[in-house]
Amino acid sequence: METALKADHKNIxxxxxxxxxxxxVLLLLVVFIAPVWPRYATIFIEGxxxxxxxxxxxxxxxxxxxxSLLGFRQVARPIMESxxxxxxxxxxxxxxxxxxxxxxxxxxxxxxxxxxxxxxAFSWFLLFLAAITILKNTQLLYRIVFVMILSSIxxxxxxxxxxxxxxxxxxxxxxxxxxxxxxxxxxxxxxxxSNPLVLAEYQVFIIPxxxxxxxxxxxxxxxxxxxxxxxxxxxxIILTKSRGAMLIALIIVIILFILKSREMIKNKYGSxxxxxxYTSLISILIxxxxxxxxxxxxxxxxxxxxxxxxxxxxxxxQKGIPLVLKRPLLGYGQGRSGYALTHGVRHTSIDNYYLxxxxxxGLVALALFIYIFYHQIKLSFDLYNKTEGFLKTISxxxxxxxxxxFIFMTVLSxxxxxxxxxxxxxxxxxxxxxxxPALPTHMTTEQP
Numbered sequence: 001m002e003t004a005l006k007a008d009h010k011n012i013x014x015x016x017x018x019x020x021x022x023x024x025v026l027l028l029l030v031v032f033i034a035p036v037w038p039r040y041a042t043i044f045i046e047g048x049x050x051x052x053x054x055x056x057x058x059x060x061x062x063x064x065x066x067x068s069l070l071g072f073r074q075v076a077r078p079i080m081e082s083x084x085x086x087x088x089x090x091x092x093x094x095x096x097x098x099x100x101x102x103x104x105x106x107x108x109x110x111x112x113x114x115x116x117x118x119x120x121a122f123s124w125f126l127l128f129l130a131a132i133t134i135l136k137n138t139q140l141l142y143r144i145v146f147v148m149i150l151s152s153i154x155x156x157x158x159x160x161x162x163x164x165x166x167x168x169x170x171x172x173x174x175x176x177x178x179x180x181x182x183x184x185x186x187x188x189x190x191x192x193x194s195n196p197l198v199l200a201e202y203q204v205f206i207i208p209x210x211x212x213x214x215x216x217x218x219x220x221x222x223x224x225x226x227x228x229x230x231x232x233x234x235x236x237i238i239l240t241k242s243r244g245a246m247l248i249a250l251i252i253v254i255i256l257f258i259l260k261s262r263e264m265i266k267n268k269y270g271s272x273x274x275x276x277x278y279t280s281l282i283s284i285l286i287x288x289x290x291x292x293x294x295x296x297x298x299x300x301x302x303x304x305x306x307x308x309x310x311x312x313x314x315x316x317x318q319k320g321i322p323l324v325l326k327r328p329l330l331g332y333g334q335g336r337s338g339y340a341l342t343h344g345v346r347h348t349s350i351d352n353y354y355l356x357x358x359x360x361x362g363l364v365a366l367a368l369f370i371y372i373f374y375h376q377i378k379l380s381f382d383l384y385n386k387t388e389g390f391l392k393t394i395s396x397x398x399x400x401x402x403x404x405x406f407i408f409m410t411v412l413s414x415x416x417x418x419x420x421x422x423x424x425x426x427x428x429x430x431x432x433x434x435x436x437p438a439l440p441t442h443m444t445t446e447q448p
Contacts (some may be wrong), residue, residue, distance in 0.1 A: 023068070023134045024143075026061040027423070030127070031144055032151045033057055034419045035202055038170060038192045055119070058419060062122050065130040075133055082132050082429040089375060089425070096368040097125055100334065103361040107333025116335035123419045131426030141394055141427060145209050148420070149229050152206045156232035159191035159199060163239045189239045197351075197412045200245035203233045204408055205417055208252055208400035215260070216393040244411040248404050255400050259384070313351050313411065316341065320355045324363065331362040337413075353409035376425055377402050383431050391431050398424045 034054045042050035068075045083090050100117055107113035135141065162168045166187050188196040210233060214226035237245045323340055324331070332340040337359035338348045350356050358366040380399030384392055405421065 021134075023061065023065060023130070024140055026057060026064065027131060027134050027140075028143060028147050029057050030054070030061060030419055031147045031423065035417060036151045036154055036192060038194070039416060040194050041170070054419070055123075058123050058127055062126045062130055065126075065133060068133075078133050078136070078433075079129055081433045085433040086379075086429060089372065089429070092368050092372050092375070093125055093128070096365055096372065097121060099330070099365040099368065100361050103330040103332075103365070104334055106330045107336060109333060109336060109339075113334040113336060120334070124422050127419055128422040128426050131423050132429050135426055135430040138390055141430070142390065144423065144427070145213060145394070145397065148206060148209055149213070149226070152203075152210070152233055153229050155191050155199070155202065156229070156236045159189045159236040159239060160232065162189045162191060163187070188241045189236065191236065193416065195414065196240040197242055197244070198414050198416055200237055200240040200242035201405065201408045201412050201414075202417055203237045203240075204245050204248050204252070204404040205401050205420070207233050207237075207249065208256070208404065209397050211256060212393050212397045212400070216390065244408055248407050251407065252400055252404050255403065259396055259400075316350055316352065317355060320350065320352075320359055324355070324358045327362065329362045329364065331358065331360045331365070334360055336360060350413050351411055353413040353415070356413040373402060373406050376428060377406065379428055379432065383428065383435070386435060387431065391434070394427060395431060398428055 037053045039052060039054070042052040065075075097120075100120065104110070104113045104117045168190060170192065189199065190196045191199045193199045193202065207230065210226050210230045214223055214230065217223050217226060234249070237249055319341055320337075331337075337350055337356045340359055341350060342348050350359075354366060354370070357369055377399055380395050380402065383395040384399060387395055402421070402424065405417070
């Protein structure tokens with residue numbers, strides 16, 4: 001495997017590479033631990049947020065990074081370069097957290113909202129800034145996506161073991177042991193996560209990483225490794241029995257097919273190019289005709305349980321939208337959406353992150369969040385068209401993964417993988433500033 005890695009590394013530019021540094025180690029630990037460690041396996045101390053490895057590593061990374069900013073001015077230079085290359089992203093992120101801070105001040109439960117706001121600030125915005133500083137070469141980009149795949153294999157293998165057992169060994173940490181009912185035939189795997197949908201969301205996020213690296217790799221050993229990871233992840237999606245994940249997986253297949261077709265068209269000429277275009281269009285049309293009826297059927301629900309689930313999400317929207325309209329500017333405060341939906345009686349999970357965000361921080365925050373995702377997805381595909389080799393592959397990975405998550409957030413509100421998403425944002429900033437002179441005028445916000 002080490003020889004295979006070296007073979008792939010020959011295809012990756014190594015300008016500026018001087019070996020791995022402590023902050024890089026912490027960033028790779030975040031990438032590995034964030035999905036693998038169960039969020040519910042925590043140390044609970046009254047009066048402070050729950051303690052678990054991901055939170056400890058992110059906070060340590062941010063504090064060490066902040067200390068380095070005080071001692072070395074050149075550490076801040078990558079942030080300023082990224083800011084000059086993409087002012088829009090930075091302004092929107094600052095505006096989003098300004099609105100979140102104002103919703104914190106307006107919260108009915110300031111202490112609970114403060115914990116939630118602080119967690120978001122460290123795990124999203126500050127991690128993003130730290131990652132921009134740490135990302136100095138393409139070798140680290142390769143390490144990040146490779147470590148992502150390693151963690152996904154562990155998660156997927158445990159998911160398959162759970163399917164074999166018919167229950168999850170970690171269930172007593174999540175549910176009351178006396179109320180657990182083991183039913184192997186009806187069991188939906190969740191691996192290390194608290195819910196099958198979270199596992200499905202994670203696999204939707206990671207599959208484009210695996211597939212695009214499989215396409216990029218020149219090593220037969222690594223191709224086999226990535227194929228193994230893909231089979232594990234796809235089998236996990238099936239075993240979660242998540243309708244949303246199946247739909248989004250099909251959408252991802254279409255996007256990847258279009259990207260591959262464009263790449264083939266670009267490299268071919270004459271009658272061969274015409275044949276590829278014609279075959280691609282026919283294939284997409286046939287797939288769409290078969291996909292639309294399936295999508296309608298699966299959205300409505302095929303069984304009583306699925307129909308009940310769909311009805312529950314519609315009911316949440318019917319209850320939640322009027323509550324949003326009552327407090328459209330700042331919402332009910334960070335972490336308070338579940339209580340707001342039940343009018344303070346109890347906390348309940350809401351299966352739509354966009355509804356959660358608008359209830360907690362208002363419609364302005366929702367608009368900013370959606371625009372940030374749109375901006376990053378568009379940027380990733382713009383960079384895909386402007387780069388070659390490994391950077392082209394990474395740009396496609398980020399674009400397809402973000403597209404899948406952007407859709408999946410309509411059926412899930414848990415933000416376990418948000419640290420990985422903001423690391424992806426930092427990767428886009430690194431790629432953009434790396435090729436800034438080659439970008440057209442409309443893609444840069446630098447002043448003349």
